[in-house]
Amino acid sequence: MAAAQDQDSNVVLHGVTKRFDEFVAVDDLSLELARGEFFTLLGPSGCGKTTTLRMIAGFERPSEGEIRIEGEDVATLPPHKRPTNTVFQSYALFPHLSVEANVAFGLKRKKVAKDEIAERVATELRRVGLAADANRRPSQLSGGMQQRVALARALVNLPKVLLLDEPLGALDLKLRKGLQVELKRIQREVGITFVYVTHDQEEALTMSDRIAVMNRGRVEQVDVPEEIYARPTTTFVAGFIGVSNLMPATVSGPGKVKLDSGLEVAASTGALAAGEGCAAVVRPEKLRIGLSGETEAAGDGLPRVEGVVESSVYLGTATQIVVNLGGDVRMTVLVPNADEAERQRLPGGGAKVVLSWEPDHMHVVTESVGGDSADPEPALSTNQEG
Amino acid sequence: MRRRIVPYFLLGPGTIWLVLFFVLPLFYMAELSLWSGAVGSFEFSWHWANYSEALELYDSQFVRSFFYAGAATVLSLLLAYPLAYAIAFKAGRWRNVMLFAVIAPFFTTYLIRTIAWETILSDESPVTEVLKAIGLAPSGHVLATSGAVIAGLTYNYLPFMILPLYASLDRIDVRLIEAAKDLYSSATQSFLRVTLPLSAPGIVAGTLLTFIPAVGDYVNAQFLGGVGNRMIGNVIQSLYLSQSDYPSAAALSFVLMVLIMIVVVVYIRFAGSEALMGEEAR
Numbered sequence: 017m018a019a020a021q022d023q024d025s026n027v028v029l030h031g032v033t034k035r036f037d038e039f040v041a042v043d044d045l046s047l048e049l050a051r052g053e054f055f056t057l058l059g060p061s062g063c064g065k066t067t068t069l070r071m072i073a074g075f076e077r078p079s080e081g082e083i084r085i086e087g088e089d090v091a092t093l094p095p096h097k098r099p100t101n102t103v104f105q106s107y108a109l110f111p112h113l114s115v116e117a118n119v120a121f122g123l124k125r126k127k128v129a130k131d132e133i134a135e136r137v138a139t140e141l142r143r144v145g146l147a148a149d150a151n152r153r154p155s156q157l158s159g160g161m162q163q164r165v166a167l168a169r170a171l172v173n174l175p176k177v178l179l180l181d182e183p184l185g186a187l188d189l190k191l192r193k194g195l196q197v198e199l200k201r202i203q204r205e206v207g208i209t210f211v212y213v214t215h216d217q218e219e220a221l222t223m224s225d226r227i228a229v230m231n232r233g234r235v236e237q238v239d240v241p242e243e244i245y246a247r248p249t250t251t252f253v254a255g256f257i258g259v260s261n262l263m264p265a266t267v268s269g270p271g272k273v274k275l276d277s278g279l280e281v282a283a284s285t286g287a288l289a290a291g292e293g294c295a296a297v298v299r300p301e302k303l304r305i306g307l308s309g310e311t312e313a314a315g316d317g318l319p320r321v322e323g324v325v326e327s328s329v330y331l332g333t334a335t336q337i338v339v340n341l342g343g344d345v346r347m348t349v350l351v352p353n354a355d356e357a358e359r360q361r362l363p364g365g366g367a368k369v370v371l372s373w374e375p376d377h378m379h380v381v382t383e384s385v386g387g388d389s390a391d392p393e394p395a396l397s398t399n400q401e402g
Numbered sequence: 403m404r405r406r407i408v409p410y411f412l413l414g415p416g417t418i419w420l421v422l423f424f425v426l427p428l429f430y431m432a433e434l435s436l437w438s439g440a441v442g443s444f445e446f447s448w449h450w451a452n453y454s455e456a457l458e459l460y461d462s463q464f465v466r467s468f469f470y471a472g473a474a475t476v477l478s479l480l481l482a483y484p485l486a487y488a489i490a491f492k493a494g495r496w497r498n499v500m501l502f503a504v505i506a507p508f509f510t511t512y513l514i515r516t517i518a519w520e521t522i523l524s525d526e527s528p529v530t531e532v533l534k535a536i537g538l539a540p541s542g543h544v545l546a547t548s549g550a551v552i553a554g555l556t557y558n559y560l561p562f563m564i565l566p567l568y569a570s571l572d573r574i575d576v577r578l579i580e581a582a583k584d585l586y587s588s589a590t591q592s593f594l595r596v597t598l599p600l601s602a603p604g605i606v607a608g609t610l611l612t613f614i615p616a617v618g619d620y621v622n623a624q625f626l627g628g629v630g631n632r633m634i635g636n637v638i639q640s641l642y643l644s645q646s647d648y649p650s651a652a653a654l655s656f657v658l659m660v661l662i663m664i665v666v667v668v669y670i671r672f673a674g675s676e677a678l679m680g681e682e683a684r
Binding site for chain 2: 073074075094095096097100101102104106108109110111112121122125126169170173
């Protein structure tokens, strides 16, 4: 039987490392997933998220460490002996079999009784809305329908863990949004643990119960979406989730950091020692912007930095202003377009401005190992779609 | 207007070529097969007896041809499938080298290679000694046996089996095999349920490309077989070139063509059916 601590843990990875020759794809990874949890591995391509998923599925063997599912060590079991099923990135539907035969494939191998197979397959096809397409071939279906078949083919086996490798990656944006909601609904309905791999931070924030942000084979932070977004702990997480709004700083004492601009502010410094380099994050929508002269007169006592407006872009629901604080430090400010007259007064390019924020909205993050060279593109998508 | 002409321009040269060198000779041969008389005094006379005589006299060579070709096809498939599988899935950076090795024999002519086999299988050769030692040559010699002819056919047509098999195996997405394993299939089950059915087009193409030319082959039987191993190709060749019995040779050719077509049609109907796709297709 499983150890006491495993009672609520469905999947446990302990000290898992995967090396391909010299390359370390996954480095000393430890995770504990609760039963019925929607858990997302989020990170840029090459961060080791898919390798981690493949190790849970059994397609790769960890070089070190152990993987337990429901308390049982599965690290040496081949995929077909594991209580897991996978929804592959490109669906990997069997082209020579009908939709129905695809979904029945796993149950047939498990030698489930014929009547039961027919019943479970029918139920599952109804769940994903494909009851009418049972006799069609995968090639006759649209991408979204193929995705549903892949999901049904995995779910019908009632795995202890369902592994999803960027299942919506090949679909267009509108379809993806619809399927995100549907996937989440199905997950709640069946109560199976989902391990979801994606590089799309928005998808991760929308669907997950918890997110593990991965970078260079390591987990940078594991937390609920709200915390990952509001309180990132490393420069990488701060940069990968949302817009990278980082101000380089140094810990100047317990509970105090000094920004490179000279400003010293109180902040939770955690385990950081005085003199250590770090960065201060303020999310774009939490920053206030004002022309240099005006805000000083306000005397609100908020921490502030000065800069020059580099660009101002109209995004529909909001205006995105990029402010250069000097020394290659750029901060993005997002101002909601609530009032047209107010929007007209926003500072334009070249204007000298002051940025200020509530002390609560600033967080100190540690420098990520190997830098925070996350691809900036996915980080921008949230705001542009708003 | 011009666009509608383009397809005909593309079809033109090939069509003309085939009409001149295939369709016309075929008609000429059909006419020839109904001639009667002897050399010097042939005349067209609807002489259908050429056909009945051909079948009566040479039925054993027909049966032998189909048996040899069938055996060589099965043997080729058994040799080629693992090889093509290894090249497609396991060869890695050696893939091109191995594919080159498969077609390398074509750089030497068919005839020379078959004559080389004659030497290899001759009574005093080391290969024969080994075969004798392990009991595969009970009569004491290998040359001039059906085994030698089948081996020669297998050798000569093996690349035509390997290449289509490789092409169909190479197209299989390895993620499908992973998906099968993910869905509780052992290695054997995932091969039988996924890899094998998906390579069926290659099996059909390879067996046809091997079987059809092998049935009409006469070179292997001539060099590696004895009097008792003559195939229908040898009979046709000898009737046409040595005995100048053109009508009989033409009639035999037509009978062979029709028999091959019947076998192929039956085979394709069977292979194209769901039978080869496994029970799950139902």
